[in-house]
Amino acid sequence: MQLDDRSLNILFREARTHTVWQDRPVSDDSLHRLYDLMKWGPTSANCCPARLVFVRSKEAKQRLLPAMDPGNQEKTRTAPVTAIVAHDYEFYEKLPRLYPHADARSWFAGNQPVIDTTAFRNGTLQGAYLILAARALGLDAGPMSGFNNDMVDKEFFAGTKVRSNFVVNLGYGDASKLHPRSPRLAFDEAARIL
């Protein structure tokens, strides 16, 4: 079973990072459908460390904008939704439910280097699942890491062990504003078969 060419184009070949947005809202229902897809992507020991804040209201956007790099403020202000992709450094407390086959909590608790790497790696994987799930549902995505993580964490995650990773603008992009696509590395530059 595989996807047809049209679907591969939507997900990969013709998908672009958008920065100019149509004035068209994204509903609660769309965000729930988005989560209900991306949640199935695999993580190590099913640890599911990603935590998401969908910043949509004007009031919430005003809390986010000062943390964005100057070049990322206008696209974030005008995006229908900006998803903050974060991860919970206490993810392992949920493992008795998420991974009931073994005492997976004990693999992490007290081992901070493993907690840190696992949270960042798997939260990032889930961020990529979010980007591709958005495209699969007909949304455009604009991922960005150009912002002040500490400011976002103070504003949105104070008093928790959740920390921001990157953000993804979501909505319906204006394709007429896209620049020509940048090149990618050839197979032999990025990969080898042994």
Add this chain to the structure above:
Amino acid sequence: MQLDDRSLNILFREARTHTVWQDRPVSDDSLHRLYDLMKWGPTSANCCPARLVFVRSKEAKQRLLPAMDPGNQEKTRTAPVTAIVAHDYEFYEKLPRLYPHADARSWFAGNQPVIDTTAFRNGTLQGAYLILAARALGLDAGPMSGFNNDMVDKEFFAGTKVRSNFVVNLGYGDASKLHPRSPRLAFDEAARIL
């Protein structure tokens, strides 16, 4: 434009992490098609730090197996291909070509904390693109982080600034050997809308 339900099932809802593999090879052509899809996934400043080693021959597998955790050795031995997902900490040297609009190299060169975070975050995103691209092309994936990264790096990336991140078994899984699926967090446990 969005994907139909069948495609969403293949990518997310019905896709599983496989550990038992059919004796059915994965061709060079399949690996090239896989790379030619996943390469389009977005990375920060188009930095494309992921480097892949597709470990397929018996000889190459013998170099990899001692680094795997005991519980991951048999599934890695029997997988038609094991992709080592790594990232190049000198990725920024390719930015004059990958991001020709600005002097993006200067944003990274000499700034090791930014290099480290960017390489790990974006290399991981590309690893997620690899997993979903494999599923889109009809392959099953079995991602794993249970191995000794230093041993893999010494064996496959000596003398370079490339370091391993995680590995992904690729092939055609035996669905009869799957366990029941583990639960995921509910929307309200992992996300909020502001």
